[in-house]
Amino acid sequence: MLHWLRHYRRPLLAGDISAGIVVAMMMVPQGMAYALVAGLPPVVGLYASIAPPLLYALFGTSMTQSVGPMAITSLMTGAALAPLAAAGTGLHAVLAAQLALISGAVLLLCGLLRVGFLANFFSRPVMSGFTIGAAVLIAWGQVGPLLGSRDLSAPHWPSAAMGIGSIVTLLLARRYLAALLRRLGLRAGAADVGGRLGPMMVVLGATVLVVVLGLGAAGVQLTGEVPSGLPGLNLATSSAHWRDLLKPALLIAFVIFLMSMSSAQTLALKRQEKLKSNFELVGLGAANLGSALTGGFPVTGSMSRSAVNFSAGANTPLASIITALLLSVALVAPTGWLALLPLPAMAATIIVAVLGMLELDTLRTAWRYDRSDALALVATCAGVIVLGIEAGVIVGVMLSMANLIWRASRPHIAVLGRIAGSEHFRNINRYPAETIPDVLMLRIDANLFFGNVEAVSARVEEELAAHPATRHLVLVMTAVSEIDTTALFALGELNASLHQRGIGLHLAEVKGPVMDRLKQSDLPARLNGEIFLSAVLAIDKLAESV
């Protein structure tokens, strides 16, 4: 906690300040736009950009992560609240904060329970499919505001002109702005960062157009009044809705964690940092509780904003603290100009931002490399688009789960033979190793646990059927460092079944810790055979007895 502050050195300051300023300029239109995605008043997006990064700076581990509103969690917030309250109402805002409260509490709890290993849960293809699907949903949701009309066949032309013009400008800026700035004499790094400020410039330019051309009166929708002043302490919750919010809050907490971890991992790779997922959970939990208490909504680490933060020079969370301070200043200063931001331009920034999430590299690689992974990607993506964002998370979880179980249920098992004249035993399919007809030796190359006991039993029966002369089965446990309770029962049942058939069950090369645990059970006593220190000792003794 705050270890970065104790070791803070002067040379880090310039980078932190410039990143803090750049991210603040990015955050103003983005925060407000994402609040609109969630069906919330734009100012809520600014509120959610102040306390969360400060709290994350206290508890999180990533040095350059930018925590605040994010497209996908905003979409999920909107989807979760739609059936419960009308967008823009007071109840809607209360429920949004309540959602952040529950999500934050869950994240914090998970961090304290140290279940950060759950971050290993989504495969990259599933994650990619989820992100692409969400990007499509978000972009689709912005077409209405972009055209200034809910009826897409009858756009409000001034709005549509501004919206489409903004998209074109943003795409051009993304492509050429950095090069232009470089040609204007900026250093390459600074030019690249400047190039990221396209959205801010487009929104400001559109606002100037609104003022100059009086577009508000012409029917172009504007953000509307943004109350001045810092967010107050929000303790409002709706007691009738705890139960309704539980499931979406759990799903949102899960996505907050996944999104933030994948952003932090990308950054950690660039900076050779070590991430601690349990601290990350605590940091995100604190950030969301902070968001809830200041009238915000669920927040997470944003990959795109964090990348800007990093490339703008951020060295420590001080950059995020500076961002938060600048946003506070913007709220305390007169906010009249914020009321004039035109929605079509904001929608354009969202659409162009989520286009950046349409990353097809994973699909391309998976398609060539592992078709089943590619199908999982497509299925998750289709799940999100067809069934909605919540169902999409569940589809992703189920696919990952099935994948995990499927892998666990296929342990590698080798029939062993002895390399002639040596004390070495090897897989008879790969080496010219000798076997004795009465003794079947199987090496189990996996820990024994509930996920593979059935597969192991089935394989044992298969090998026994293939070696009908077997009188002694030796399980070589070199690779087994754990046997869980389910597998213990399965070994007991195998022992009983072999006993009935007059076949001995022996264990060899059991690791020390595994043996210590086995002694706590009655298996060694009931074993219809012996426990040998090594495979050699087993085969010598058993070959003799035959």
Place this chain on the structure above:
Amino acid sequence: MLHWLRHYRRPLLAGDISAGIVVAMMMVPQGMAYALVAGLPPVVGLYASIAPPLLYALFGTSMTQSVGPMAITSLMTGAALAPLAAAGTGLHAVLAAQLALISGAVLLLCGLLRVGFLANFFSRPVMSGFTIGAAVLIAWGQVGPLLGSRDLSAPHWPSAAMGIGSIVTLLLARRYLAALLRRLGLRAGAADVGGRLGPMMVVLGATVLVVVLGLGAAGVQLTGEVPSGLPGLNLATSSAHWRDLLKPALLIAFVIFLMSMSSAQTLALKRQEKLKSNFELVGLGAANLGSALTGGFPVTGSMSRSAVNFSAGANTPLASIITALLLSVALVAPTGWLALLPLPAMAATIIVAVLGMLELDTLRTAWRYDRSDALALVATCAGVIVLGIEAGVIVGVMLSMANLIWRASRPHIAVLGRIAGSEHFRNINRYPAETIPDVLMLRIDANLFFGNVEAVSARVEEELAAHPATRHLVLVMTAVSEIDTTALFALGELNASLHQRGIGLHLAEVKGPVMDRLKQSDLPARLNGEIFLSAVLAIDKLAESV
């Protein structure tokens, strides 16, 4: 399909007939009682005992499984329908069949998609906790009918006397009836089977008491009229409820499969049969569709009834077919006597039956052997009792999932050294093996996939930090038989990161199929190092180059 019929031999017949009769006698009170647990008219339990075993006989794989109503699925049916329709109404019955319809379709689909490996999902402790919790809920739910009153402090004394008397009789019968029958001259096997007919005898005895003492008029509740005749074709569904039924139907399908598989596995162990989980899914799917179409409710294989079927001599599914025929006869014959079965005695049979599910051996073993497994058992059990049966399934799924991810995320990785003067490489922590400071060799003892890539990366970084002189990292892939897309990307990222740091990344002993797949990717081309056939070749070449 029906392979057992093609190979049917005369000597099997006697056993099948006796088992068919015994199970039919067990099924009448049990089927009716479980229908009551589900809030359905008792006759529905008989309907659900006819078509399902016939269809299971056609498609299932277990020879002695008895498919029909079962305590836990009945409880789940009751819990799922409680918020949707009042027990005993026509809608309630329609929804029960609809639940079986959806569950059956899901099971059938899962079988056709060959996802039977999902049976490996619940660990034995989680399963045991779930069963114990469900048994407690079921028993608790029967206390009212047992005492003839919803207000447990004011029992209806004639009912309570009959109920408690029945329980005492059943417990005595369970303990002493078999011994008594043996002393009366029955063979041991026959006596054991006769001992299982306690519930039928108690219910019949109680019915005689009802008639003789006129207990119906005294306020003892009876099953009420049971319509005579076979079930007709039921195609009724409530179109308004598909969506509401989906989630409970999925959970029930899951439990149907788990319960049936664990029953079938117990039997397969006794008979040394091989189970095919995908056929089992198809068999259960067909059985539930059959149940739905004949006005039944969700059915599954019952461990206790299957055990009776087995010990009464069943050799093939013909036993179940005989059971179904006998139940049909009972329905076609005058059913007046079925209307007089007293509910307190039925409740007593349910309570005593579920007491048999309170198996504490798993808890005892797990407590001594693996405390975390014991805690998972207790947590699942508490989840079922406190949060309800549906939430209990979800708690179990989540615990199993977390367990699986946790195990997957801890791959074994060994630092290798060379056994002096040999070509063998071994774990330096276990063998006196020699290392070279510039070359770090790591053997990864697991397939590389999304569940462990983070752990592998973290461990690689740890070992690099512990061996700061490393110029070449060699990953020895002897135990890696698969690298998924996520791991492929992680290897690419590791490669890029090591390249930046001036460290070479080499692979050794890559298995043939893994190498073939890797060639489909651009990793070999981008690799900042070489791919060696063996660890020896790697160390010889790299030691030279240093």
